[in-house]
């Protein structure tokens with residue numbers, strides 16, 4: 067296994083050398099955490115540079131990520147609910163990617179909580195839990211109605227866009243004023259994004275401001291683990307500052323499972339500290355799939371167009387990680403995530419009207435595009451954007467507005483050949 071990986075690494079480095087548009091060697095997507103698996107397991111492979119001890123911890127976390135929780139009392143994995151959205155991490159992050167199963171509604175009422183975050187809606191809290199254990203009632207059902215509209219590209223190609231309108235059926239409480247649908251995202255490569263220095267993100271924001279067309283800024287959010295405000299990185303609005311806080315929140319909100327950081331109403335922790343830490347470590351140390359076909363002239367041309375059309379201003383090709391305590395594998399790597407981790411105003415068509423700390427109702431965090439080309443292989447479908455509305459990359463781009471409107475219009479104006487090249491590049495990610 068290790069020998070094969072090294073061989074693939076050597077081959078790919080040689081390939082990158084001649085493919086890089088600038089003439090230099092293009093770094094591997096995830097630096098030393100890059101994995102060479104373009105199959106359905108492409109998002110599920112541990113980083114190859116883990117020490118034996120770290121790999122063992124990763125595997126413990128893997129088992130916990132897949133564990134199905136049940137109603138207490140139970141010998142293992144009890145504590146589900148009473149209300150919840152799903153029974154395991156993997157149910158919503160299928161093969162460590164995304165799935166329709168994951169769709170949930172974040173809710174709040176107008177105003178702010180004590181830390182500047184969304185104000186919990188009476189009864190619901192911050193999320194509609196649409197399932198419940200025996201003897202309890204779900205908080206409501208999730209209902210969706212779609213409207214279709216058409217966009218025409220400059221070469222005459224028609225793109226059909228479907229817009230969802232979500233409502234809460236059979237609500238258990240008074241309907242909240244703010245509702246925001248969310249799809250899950252892949253969970254690989256996240257330790258690397260966590261290890262990018264805050265100062266680098268602020269530097270990116272300053273460079274964008276000086277540069278003109280786009281103007282991203284970091285979200286600054288409350289960190290419930292460290293008890294302070296800091297830069298947010300995870301979730302579609304970057305409202306989570308760290309993977310441990312994301313994990314703690316996923317257990318308590320998505321599964322109704324309490325932990326030492328989020329005790330139950332009766333002051334109980336249904337999972338221990340070690341479990342939370344192992345699952346967190348798992349999400350910190352999944353490897354990033356290597357690009358494919360980097361030598362293909364069409365892909366090389368597409369990469370240039372990605373920059374000239376303006377996609378790369380937000381989907382920043384290259385970042386550098388700092389040193390991350392306890393996660394050696396992700397420290398000091400040059401990575402190609404295609405995100406700046408910053409918030410951008412994406413216009414009214416994507417707006418959810420639900421502010422989240424520094425993010426306004428129309429701002430979203432640039433999502434990483436690494437692994438994009440394997441989405442269909444891993445998850446069987448492409449359901450892109452924060453609510454899964456886009457059934458492919460072209461639809462995703464045509465939804466871009468606000469700060470990305472100029473890039474979208476340059477995309478619309480591409481010739482068919484240019485568009486095919488850009489799409490070939492995106493498939494190589």
Ligand code: HEC
Nearest residue numbers: 151152154155158168248249250251300301302316317320
């Ligand atoms: C009910 C479905 C569901 C379950 C169960 C669930 N997640 Fe998620 N997960 C989501 C959704 C939806 C998002 C996006 C949330 C947002 O942006 O507000 C997400 C986001 C994430 C992210 C951030 C990804 C990124 O790119 O920013 C991580 C990490 C994550 N989940 C880990 C976990 C872990 C660990 C568990 C189990 C403890 C878990 N999730 C359970 C639905 C789920």
Ligand code: HEC
Nearest residue numbers: 377380410416430431432433450451452462469470473477
């Ligand atoms: C102003 C910043 C900005 C620019 C410019 C931009 N994007 Fe995005 N992109 C975003 C944000 C923010 C989202 C998420 C929006 C949402 O989910 O509502 C996104 C989402 C996407 C997605 C869906 C990713 C996923 O995981 O669901 C793709 C694909 C994408 N962009 C490709 C492109 C391409 C190609 C271009 C150039 C034509 C481009 N973007 C230009 C900010 C930008």
